[in-house]
Amino acid sequence: MFQGFIQIALTLLIVIAIAPILGKYIARVFLGERTLIEPVMIPLERIIYSLGGIRAKDDMTGWQYAQALLYTNFVMGVFVYLLLMLQGILPLNPTNLIAPSWHLGLHTTLSFLTNTDQQHYSGETTISYLSQIAGLSFLMFTSAATGLAVGIAFIRGLTGRPLGNFYVDLTRSITRILLPISIIGALLLLILGVPQTFAAPAVVTTLEGVTQYIARGPVAAFEMIKQLGENGGGFFGINAAHPFENPNSATNLIETLAMISIPAALIHTYGIFANNTKQAWLLFWMVFTIFVILVSVTAIGEYQGNPLVSSILGAEQPNLEGKEVRFGWAETAFWAVATTATMCGAVNGMHDSLMPTGGFSTLLNLFLQIVWGGQGTGTAYLFIYLILTVFLTGLMVGRTPEFLGRKIEKREIVLASVVLLVHPIVVLIPSAVTLAFPNTLSGISNPGFHGISQVVYEYASAGANNGSGFEGLGDNTLWWNLSTCLSLLGGRYIPIIAILLLADSMAHKQPVPETAGTLRTDSLLFTGVTAGVILILGVLTFFPVIALGPIAEAFKIANGQ
Amino acid sequence: MSIVRDITKAIRLTFVLWVLTAIIYPLVITLVGQIFFPFQANGSIVENLEGQKFGSALIGQVFSSDRYFQSRPSTVEYSQGEATTGISGASNLAPSNPELVKRIQEQVEQLEQSDIQPTADLVYTSGSGLDPHITVESAYAQIERVADARGLSEDEIAVFIDKHTQGRFLGIFGEPGVNVLKLNYELDVQQASSQ
Numbered sequence: 127m128f129q130g131f132i133q134i135a136l137t138l139l140i141v142i143a144i145a146p147i148l149g150k151y152i153a154r155v156f157l158g159e160r161t162l163i164e165p166v167m168i169p170l171e172r173i174i175y176s177l178g179g180i181r182a183k184d185d186m187t188g189w190q191y192a193q194a195l196l197y198t199n200f201v202m203g204v205f206v207y208l209l210l211m212l213q214g215i216l217p218l219n220p221t222n223l224i225a226p227s228w229h230l231g232l233h234t235t236l237s238f239l240t241n242t243d244q245q246h247y248s249g250e251t252t253i254s255y256l257s258q259i260a261g262l263s264f265l266m267f268t269s270a271a272t273g274l275a276v277g278i279a280f281i282r283g284l285t286g287r288p289l290g291n292f293y294v295d296l297t298r299s300i301t302r303i304l305l306p307i308s309i310i311g312a313l314l315l316l317i318l319g320v321p322q323t324f325a326a327p328a329v330v331t332t333l334e335g336v337t338q339y340i341a342r343g344p345v346a347a348f349e350m351i352k353q354l355g356e357n358g359g360g361f362f363g364i365n366a367a368h369p370f371e372n373p374n375s376a377t378n379l380i381e382t383l384a385m386i387s388i389p390a391a392l393i394h395t396y397g398i399f400a401n402n403t404k405q406a407w408l409l410f411w412m413v414f415t416i417f418v419i420l421v422s423v424t425a426i427g428e429y430q431g432n433p434l435v436s437s438i439l440g441a442e443q444p445n446l447e448g449k450e451v452r453f454g455w456a457e458t459a460f461w462a463v464a465t466t467a468t469m470c471g472a473v474n475g476m477h478d479s480l481m482p483t484g485g486f487s488t489l490l491n492l493f494l495q496i497v498w499g500g501q502g503t504g505t506a507y508l509f510i511y512l513i514l515t516v517f518l519t520g521l522m523v524g525r526t527p528e529f530l531g532r533k534i535e536k537r538e539i540v541l542a543s544v545v546l547l548v549h550p551i552v553v554l555i556p557s558a559v560t561l562a563f564p565n566t567l568s569g570i571s572n573p574g575f576h577g578i579s580q581v582v583y584e585y586a587s588a589g590a591n592n593g594s595g596f597e598g599l600g601d602n603t604l605w606w607n608l609s610t611c612l613s614l615l616g617g618r619y620i621p622i623i624a625i626l627l628l629a630d631s632m633a634h635k636q637p638v639p640e641t642a643g644t645l646r647t648d649s650l651l652f653t654g655v656t657a658g659v660i661l662i663l664g665v666l667t668f669f670p671v672i673a674l675g676p677i678a679e680a681f682k683i684a685n686g687q
Numbered sequence: 688m689s690i691v692r693d694i695t696k697a698i699r700l701t702f703v704l705w706v707l708t709a710i711i712y713p714l715v716i717t718l719v720g721q722i723f724f725p726f727q728a729n730g731s732i733v734e735n736l737e738g739q740k741f742g743s744a745l746i747g748q749v750f751s752s753d754r755y756f757q758s759r760p761s762t763v764e765y766s767q768g769e770a771t772t773g774i775s776g777a778s779n780l781a782p783s784n785p786e787l788v789k790r791i792q793e794q795v796e797q798l799e800q801s802d803i804q805p806t807a808d809l810v811y812t813s814g815s816g817l818d819p820h821i822t823v824e825s826a827y828a829q830i831e832r833v834a835d836a837r838g839l840s841e842d843e844i845a846v847f848i849d850k851h852t853q854g855r856f857l858g859i860f861g862e863p864g865v866n867v868l869k870l871n872y873e874l875d876v877q878q879a880s881s882q
Contacts, residue, residue, distance in 0.1 A: 132859065133859055133860050133861075136859060136860075137860075173703075174700075174703050174704070174707070177699060177702075177703045178696065178699045178700035178703050179695070179696050179699050179700075180696065180700065193693065194693065194696075194697070197690075197693045197694055197696075197697040198697040198700060198701065200697070201694065201697040201698050201701045202701050205701060205705075221771065221772045223772075248774065248775070248776075250770075250772045250773050250774055250775065251770065251772050251774065259709055259713045260705070260709040260710070261709075263708070263709060263713065264704075264705055264708055264709035267704070267708040267709075268701075268704060268708070293696070293700055296700070296704075297700075297704070300704060300707070300708060301707075305707070305708065305712065308712065309712070309715070309716070312716045313716065313719060316716065316719070316720045316724055316727055316728060317724055317727065318727070319727050319731055319745055320727070321720075321727065321728055321729060321730045321731075322713075322716050322717050322720035322721075322728045323717070323720070323721070323728050323729045323730065324717065325729060327771070327772060327773040328729075328730055328732050328740065328743065329740075329771075330732070330740040330741055330742050330743070331739065331740070331741060332741060332742060332748045332749070332767060333741055333742070333748065333750070333755065333868070333871055333872060333875065334748070334749065334750060334751065334752060334755070336748075336749065336767045337767065338742065338746075338748060338765065338766055338767045339766050339767075339770060339771050339772065339773040339774075340730060340732070340742075340743050340746055340766065340773050341766070341772055341773025341774070341775070342729070342730040342773075344713050344716075344717060346716055346720065346728075347712060347713040347716040347717070348713075351708075362775050362815075363774065363775050363776060364775035364776060364777060364814060364815045364816065364817075367775075367777070367813075367814030367815040368775050368815045368817065369743075369745040369746055369747075369815060369817055369818070369819055370730065370745060370746075373731075373745045374853065374856065374861065375855060375856040375860040375861020375862075376856040376860070378856075378860070378861060379856060379860050431807070432782045432787075434782070434783075434787075434788050435782075435787070435788065435791055435807075435810070435811075438788070438791055438792055438795055438810075439795070439805055439806075439807065439810065443806070443807035444807060445782065445807075445811070446807045446808050446811035446813075447778065447780060447782070447787065447811040447812060448777045448778065448779065448811075448812070448813070448814045449811070449813065449814050450813055450814045450815060450818050450820070451759070451808050451813070451818055451820035451821060451822055451862060451864040452818075452820055452853065452861050452862060452864045453861060453862065454861065454862035456862075457860070457861060457862075458814075473814075474814065475814045476777045476778075476779055476814055478777075478779040478780070478781060479777070479778065479779060479780060479781065479782065480782075481782050482782070482783075571779065572779075572780065572781035572783070572784045573784065573785075574783055575783070576781035576783050576784065596779070596781075597777070597779050598778075598779030598780070598781070679781070679782075679783050682783055683782060683783050
């Protein structure tokens with residue numbers, strides 16, 4: 127047990143160490159300061175801008191930024207949908223896969239477009255190599271870059287700067303951050319055993335003389351951007367539990383760090399933009415604390431294992447259902463919490479088979495959306511909570527609420543409320559509809575309280591743009607494909623538009639000089655109150671479904687049923 | 688008018704970024720892989736002394752003979768069967784699902800019939816259905832059975848278990864696992880050469 131927690135603690139230490147370094151680098155990239163790879167990237171970006179017809183100097187308003195984002199995303203979505211539907215007649219399809227059904231194709235496209243990567247299919251049996259690299263992997267880059275651009279535009283607005291140019295931010299996110307790290311990471315994964323080939327599945331005769339089909343493909347390049355961009359859609363059906371996606375504990379460490387590093391770093395990026403590293407560290411520690419609590423709860427649950435099974439085995443054994451030996455309980459528990467915290471959604475063990483404590487932590491992450499949070503958007507949500515806290519504490523002490531010297535007024539609060547209200551709406555309403563028709567719509571595979579968790583998890587994962595799932599759920603149906611599409615789109619674009627408009631209105635406010643009466647937001651007390659607001663607003667909204675799902679299941683198992 | 692201009696811009700930028708991230712990036716990684724690391728890049732496929740492919744060093748197989756160490760239970764039979772694309776999969780049974788307890792009881796009975804002391808990884812199905820490893824403890828739980836079937840001493844086999852145990856990364860991360868395919872293949876080779 128001790129050894130398992132040492133692994134977790136060391137991984138966390140690495141995160142603490144690399145987050146400020148990467149955060150500083152990201153800040154330099156978007157502040158237009160010199161970076162090491164500039165000599166290579168500036169000519170490349172010039173080519174991109176001139177071919178794309180983009181004038182890099184134009185700053186955009188919030189609404190223009192949102193429009194550019196929506197048009198670009200729309201074009202990319204249409205393109206990839208066509209690619210998927212035509213894969214049967216396109217090359218690089220050694221297993222002769224036909225096009226997916228129209229609704230599965232639509233769900234898959236929107237899911238990757240929104241940085242969710244929820245999958246209602248198995249990669250091996252559904253998606254050709256061409257669709258994987260030219261469609262899905264392409265969206266992994268652009269959706270991550272879109273999120274990052276929004277996060278940066280929001281930080282710029284909060285700190286009183288012009289929002290910037292969406293096309294430039296999108297391009298720079300790819301050329302300066304995602305692509306360079308992906309190239310290095312993909313090569314490391316490749317050396318450590320992740321395949322990168324266009325050859326058909328290998329056919330071998332096993333030692334006992336049976337034919338075995340070994341699926342492979344261009345996995346290494348796909349895998350790295352999948353982790354780094356918080357995408358999480360697996361090349362293979364079983365995602366990073368597959369030995370070809372994640373062959374050993376070295377690749378597991380690289381992939382774990384890749385998924386946490388950017389969301390953790392962005393908090394520090396904010397600190398540099400706002401010239402207030404103290405506040406950045408306070409927020410970092412706040413999120414870190416929630417994260418560590420959830421990891422611990424999950425890890426202890428998996429280590430103690432399933433009492434129903436332990437009684438058969440005659441000894442307390444860790445829960446290894448849906449887990450790989452090379453990762454064990456500790457790394458699987460850590461990954462499960464990290465992947466739902468960061469909205470990555472890749473899995474290295476099956477969440478459906480986690481103990482109820484794991485179901486609790488993963489669901490809570492999906493509900494809160496700020497324990498690191500998605501690429502770019504998670505950091506924005508964090509500051510939305512901060513703005514709401516400023517407003518609430520302002521009300522309590524009877525002062526005009528101010529954040530970074532800018533007054534928080536009606537428009538800001540309305541937009542912030544929209545961001546926070548979208549999530550429960552796109553999660554709870556469709557869950558209620560689906561649960562009302564358990565036999566026809568739900569596709570539940572595990573009976574009892576866990577079945578409720580399966581349905582809620584699927585919509586929470588779609589709405590939070592996470593992508594992991596309680597995968598026993600029979601979700602490749604017309605109902606599931608289309609209803610989750612609404613949660614995917616609602617959970618992605620409504621908050622993004624609201625975030626950009628909010629950033630715009632903050633950027634245009636006259637700064638108020640700081641006086642002795644100003645409520646300081648970089649104090650431990652204020653950060654503590656923020657944590658309280660997050661827990662009250664985030665947890666209370668969803669508490670009934672948590673009680674009906676994992677908590678009830680935990681009591682049931684504890685009673686030996 | 689401005690909508691047309693914006694859409695045109697979006698199409699042009701999409702195309703340029705597509706060439707960069709969807710064509711150049713994977714091709715560069717593929718080229719490096721195929722030229723410098725062809726073994727890993729093609730799936731770590733292993734061949735026997737006659738040059739026949741008998742599996743991948745990273746993917747497990749089904750073993751039922753007494754002469755072989757058994758792998759973990761798999762819901763997809765280690766992709767041995769009809770699906771020519773290759774498959775992966777897990778049970779996705781919840782800890783509270785009565786099916787899980789029922790399946791594990793059956794698995795325990797089966798192991799006891801083969802004189803193997805049941806361990807957690809030998810009764811729980813793996814995440815991928817392709818797990819190449821078992822725990823060291825599970826290997827030792829099977830050593831007597833394999834030794835008897837092969838007429839070898841347990842000490843001789845223990846050497847090979849040790850050889851094919853993949854340790855923790857840097858001695859810290861992950862869990863040690865015995866690669867069942869490599870271990871069983873080595874036993875076959877050793878016995879063939881000593882006869």
